[in-house]
Amino acid sequence: MEFAERLMALAAKVRQQRASIETEEATKNAFVMPFISTILGYDVFNPLEVVPEFTADVGVKKGEKVDYAIMHNGEVQILIECKKSKEPVKIEHASQLFRYFAVTNARIAILTNGEVYQFFTDLDAPNRMDAKPFLVLDLNDIDETLIPELQKLSKDVFDLDSIISAAGELKYIGQIKRTLAAQFKEPEDEWVKFFTSRVYEGAFTQRVREQFTTLVAKATKQFLNDQVNERLKTALGGPAYPHSDDAVAAAAVTSEPVVESDLEEAEALETTLEELEGYQIVRAIVCSEVKPSRIAQRDAKSYFAVLLDDNNRKPIARLHFNRTQKYIGLFDENKAETRVPINSLEEIYEHTETLRASVRNYLSTGN
Known part of the structure; x- marks a missing residue:
């Protein structure tokens, strides 16, 4: 499984188990340890790689502990402090990280509640942890542009120099993006006044x-929406499609046979950005079985179809996104569809094996 896929899988696990996590220890076991092992690639049961309850006496503070210290080449490189998942991540929780950062060789500190990971270094003053993170990973809303930078912290390709050199730019770009996101969601008076003064x-x-x-x-x-649509137009080599917020009533989960006529294109079809994103996820999943060029898409009135070889008889998935409750249609060896409810596009990754099995079935039978 690729790095990004492992990250999406962990995000799906967090969404599924969040409601059951009540304590800091449960957060560590369910979310943080899997992050250290499956995402960063360190053996959480090997004390030469991961030291739980790491202790380093700091001045008059004796016996204080940081939840985890990650070792690389025999030296502490990353410190991790954890809080329970239902508790917001705040810099006030990082007092031990601040102290330990100054007395160890660590250049990276992570403050997390298992869902949001804040990464710190020492850009403002040597050997003193910054008050603001240079990278924020939110498993509930993953910024894909950060994935290559996060991967540099993984055991196999650990590249501290590259991370530190990019940290300054990442820090300020991240803060600007979060500020923009907040303004887009709920614009403040200064933001509104800025644009109003230019048009009124x-x-x-x-x-x-x-x-x-x-x-x-x-x-x-x-x-x-226009900017994202334009990028999709360029990437897919086709026309841009308007994004629709309209939805119709949800349908019940059913199993039904494939009917070729269902896939005939109808007039006035509106392909949404979300359908195209779902198509790209399915395509990325099944390209382990066939070349990506063999995966095609067709829109219909009631769903968006993903096909092998652009063949109506070889459906891989159907995306039922034009309703309040979204479904992904999965197919068995008899080409019978089962609709499974999903709440986000990332949940498509939970059906990786079923999607790949459908493709393998077509390849083995030729039908």
Whole structure:
């Protein structure tokens, strides 16, 4: 399994088990230890690689412990402090990390609740941990641009120099992106006033502020959709598609045979960005069995189909996304479809083996 796939799988596990995690110890066992082992690649049961309850006396503070210290080439390289998953990650929780960072060789410190991982280094002053993280990984909303940087911390390709050299840029870009995201979600007065002053010549009254708060929120959302749509157009070599927020009533989970006529394209079809993203995920999963060029997509009135060899008789999956409850349609060896409810695109990865098995079945039977 590729690095990104392992990360998505851990994110799916977090979503499934979050409600059952009540304590810090449970968070460590369920979320943090799998992150150390499956994502970073260190053996959590080998004290030469991972030291739990790591102790280093700091001044008058004797016997204080950091939850984990990760060793590389015999030296402490990463310190990890954990909080329970239902507790927000705050810099106030990092007092031990600050102290330990100054007395060990560690250049990376991680503060986490098992869902959000904040990565720190010493950009502002040597051997003193920064107050702000240079990288924030949220397993509930993974920023894919951070995956290559995160991978540099993994055991097989550990590259501290590259991480530190990129940390400054990552730190400020990350903060800017989070600020932009917050403004797009709930614009502040200064943000609204900035754009209003460039398109409206009247006084910035309370009535104007209220009116433009809504307009700015809509404009920024449409702008983001347009940018993503344009990138998909370039990547797929086809037309850009408008994104739709409309949904219809959810259908019950059913099993039904494949009907070729169901896949005939109809007039006024609207392919959404989410369907195209789902298609790309399915395509990435099954390319372990066949070349990506053999995976095709067709839209229909009630679902979006992913096919092998652009053949109606060889459905790999159906994406039923045009409703409040989303479903992925999976196929058995008899080409019978079973619809499985999903709440996010990442949950498609949970059906990796079923999707690959469908492709293998077509390859072995030729039908």
